[in-house]
Amino acid sequence: MAEHREFFSRRLHSLLGVIPIGVFLVQHLVVNHFAVYGEESFNKAAGFMAGLPFVIVLEIFVIYLPILFHAVLGVYIVFVAKNNTRKYGYFRNWMFYLQRFTGIITLVFIAWHVWETRIQIGLGNEELNYSLMEGILTNPIMFWFYLIGVLSTVFHFANGLWSFMVSWGITQSPKSQKIATNATVLVFLVVSYIGVRTLIQFAYGV
Amino acid sequence: MAEQSTITFIITRQDNPESAPYEETFHVPYRKNMNVISGLMEIRQNPVNAKGEKTAPVYWDMSCLEEVCGACSMVINGTARQSCATLVDQLEQPIRLEPMSTFPVVRDLIVDRERMFDALKQVKAWIPIDGTYDLGPGPRMPEKKRQWAYELSKCMSCGVCLEACPNVNDKSNFIGPAALSQARLFNAHPTGEMNASERLNGLMEDGGIDGCSNAQNCVQVCPKGIPLTTSIAAMNRATNIQAFKNFFGSDNAH
Numbered sequence: 001m002a003e004h005r006e007f008f009s010r011r012l013h014s015l016l017g018v019i020p021i022g023v024f025l026v027q028h029l030v031v032n033h034f035a036v037y038g039e040e041s042f043n044k045a046a047g048f049m050a051g052l053p054f055v056i057v058l059e060i061f062v063i064y065l066p067i068l069f070h071a072v073l074g075v076y077i078v079f080v081a082k083n084n085t086r087k088y089g090y091f092r093n094w095m096f097y098l099q100r101f102t103g104i105i106t107l108v109f110i111a112w113h114v115w116e117t118r119i120q121i122g123l124g125n126e127e128l129n130y131s132l133m134e135g136i137l138t139n140p141i142m143f144w145f146y147l148i149g150v151l152s153t154v155f156h157f158a159n160g161l162w163s164f165m166v167s168w169g170i171t172q173s174p175k176s177q178k179i180a181t182n183a184t185v186l187v188f189l190v191v192s193y194i195g196v197r198t199l200i201q202f203a204y205g206v
Numbered sequence: 207m208a209e210q211s212t213i214t215f216i217i218t219r220q221d222n223p224e225s226a227p228y229e230e231t232f233h234v235p236y237r238k239n240m241n242v243i244s245g246l247m248e249i250r251q252n253p254v255n256a257k258g259e260k261t262a263p264v265y266w267d268m269s270c271l272e273e274v275c276g277a278c279s280m281v282i283n284g285t286a287r288q289s290c291a292t293l294v295d296q297l298e299q300p301i302r303l304e305p306m307s308t309f310p311v312v313r314d315l316i317v318d319r320e321r322m323f324d325a326l327k328q329v330k331a332w333i334p335i336d337g338t339y340d341l342g343p344g345p346r347m348p349e350k351k352r353q354w355a356y357e358l359s360k361c362m363s364c365g366v367c368l369e370a371c372p373n374v375n376d377k378s379n380f381i382g383p384a385a386l387s388q389a390r391l392f393n394a395h396p397t398g399e400m401n402a403s404e405r406l407n408g409l410m411e412d413g414g415i416d417g418c419s420n421a422q423n424c425v426q427v428c429p430k431g432i433p434l435t436t437s438i439a440a441m442n443r444a445t446n447i448q449a450f451k452n453f454f455g456s457d458n459a460h
Binding site for chain 1: 377418421
């Protein structure tokens, strides 16, 4: 393994994007969707998640460290690509470009989002409840920032799922890759709905 | 096309590997069914640019003139392809010719594709059969498999897939799609199979298969229609399995 470090890091990068980060993303958006069922539902669900045993250990090993690794290597991967969609405007080349573009947007969004919620809660400046998110998202600028952030994150996840399946040799033939494309479009639409619906609930109360 | 008596080429030229590139325009008499190379041959016969100045003839690489050798690749109107197989009648004018940007320029349109041959060495894209005694005939290959492998063997190291790949550039060490597919070809061969793990380990070295991020331009531009992305996905699976065997140890790790 030592002599194949680059190979190992890239495979780990691909794996971490799906397990645990992708799983966490879907879980996070689904649990937040409780907001649509009312303030009390959300507070109960968020309180349950925040009150899990060993929550800080879970956060470090399931969320923080994997995202940190994925982000650092990801920025490097963005840096070494020379995008050429203008000359070679094929569908997959555009997805390649958008994967890098959404990766950077997602990184900015997540940094802001973590600062504004988890870190402020950790510092004792804010409390984890419905009104925290309501306060943030009723500001129209923040609503649009969150909308773009959530869509970008979900796109990066769905398209990353597609290339995960190629990188791990699950989808090899053109036909299987085509089916995977359709399936990941579906993943994008469904997970985006779950997330965006919650944002609308916080912002407009409907 | 009867009235069109001349065609215009705008060629990116470079006098030597160190000097700065510059553009030069040429007008060439039109003939029916010209390919790009026949236009370049006209310039060589009469090396006078559009301003009427005598200039050095344009240098380019070529050999077979039937899209088999891979030598005459260049960027024609923005996309990399074989200049022998590119017909003037199918191109927009003026016709812009540039050397492929992924490779170091030797002179004018000639590039040095040595990195492709280094990549073939990295993945050991050959079948070692030399020994001190006669090893006898190798195992036979089923005809259907031979036909399938023939498609992969069409690779002529022309470099068009490297030119189109966004991950092959001077910031990255990625060896490019061509060699990854060649590893698959030789691993599929009944004799080559005996050294399969050596090629897979070559693919796992720095700059190897992990450099692919699935932009899939390669399969779109390959002049020989090689299923490069299928090869890459197949080698992804094979290298992952090999990596587990290497790490945990296996009777089949050889």
